[in-house]
């Protein structure tokens with residue numbers, strides 16, 4: 139159970155548990171992740187296998203996949219994200235309540251993969267703050283389970299109380315996430331550099 | 346009776362030109378203003394019930410370069426006669442326009458939308474000429490020869506989306 143240790147044996151015997159609020163909240167969060175399965179192409183099949191009985195992520199408390207972003211806190215982008223879909227994907231992320239995390243599953247969502255093309259977003263980190271990247275084409279379900287375990291380790295290091303009292307943008311080292319910035323900046327810093335409109339109508343040519 | 350024979354019987358002399366493509370499929374070339382008449386003839390008099398596809402070729406550069414133009418290409422299938430025909434119409438690079446044929450072959454709608462999306466060819470009279478594959482509001486037409494090989498990111502569009510989302514927050 140990691141950081142949730144009984145303080146004294148006396149209190150323990152009386153049925154009390156003394157711990158840090160952060161540790162308790164993080165423990166609750168990390169062991170009941172509710173994934174939002176965004177299966178965009180072939181990786182979605184492996185994602186279904188992961189949720190099914192053979193691989194069984196219920197063992198790690200993340201089996202309650204919901205198809206409404208309002209009920210989820212873990213967005214798993216599984217598949218090739220096209221620019222046509224990008225707006226919808228970001229809207230789904232925006233609709234999820236805080237706190238929320240993102241796993242980019244497969245090389246397509248991590249980097250664009252083999253689709254080095256005008257139509258495909260070259261990595262969902264262009265539009266979303268990604269917590270864990272899973273390589274593979276497609277990654278095996280166990281690789282995604284490993285990503286969930288890594289994400290649990292990451293959640294353990296966060297300071298929810300600090301966020302509560304000091305506001306967003308001041309998460310602890312290693313736990314900083316871009317969506318804690320004001321809206322628009324997450325994208326701006328990721329890809330576009332500055333948020334000043336580019337002169338003329340065209341975008342930047344990729345090199 | 347071959348496809349070319351049927352067209353020659355039904356159409357006035359000089360409104361189209363028969364050409365011999367390398368792959369041997371019967372092919373006719375028309376000017377953009379003569380396209381509608383030819384298409385109505387194909388649909389009503391020559392028995393071409395099916396439009397197989399609509400696409401375009403940018404002939405201004407690359408291996409197929411001949412002159413600066415887009416070549417809008419249609420292909421049709423006749424189940425009754427068991428043959429096919431290809432129709433070709435050249436339009437200029439700036440302001441490329443052809444009349445739509447969606448009213449004659451309703452299934453052509455998506456083909457024309459894709460062609461508009463990829464080449465920027467405007468199908469006049471199309472009931473719903475929106476982009477098909479690229480996001481609405483993208484500035485470029487990816488299959489044109491002057492479009493860079495690895496694409497252009499829709500930065501401006503992305504800013505618009507962000508502004509829209511920020512406004513609803």
Ligand code: SF4
Pocket residue numbers: 179180181182216217218243244245246247251274275276277
């Ligand atoms: S990473 Fe491979 S398996 Fe996954 S969506 Fe891309 S192409 Fe499909």
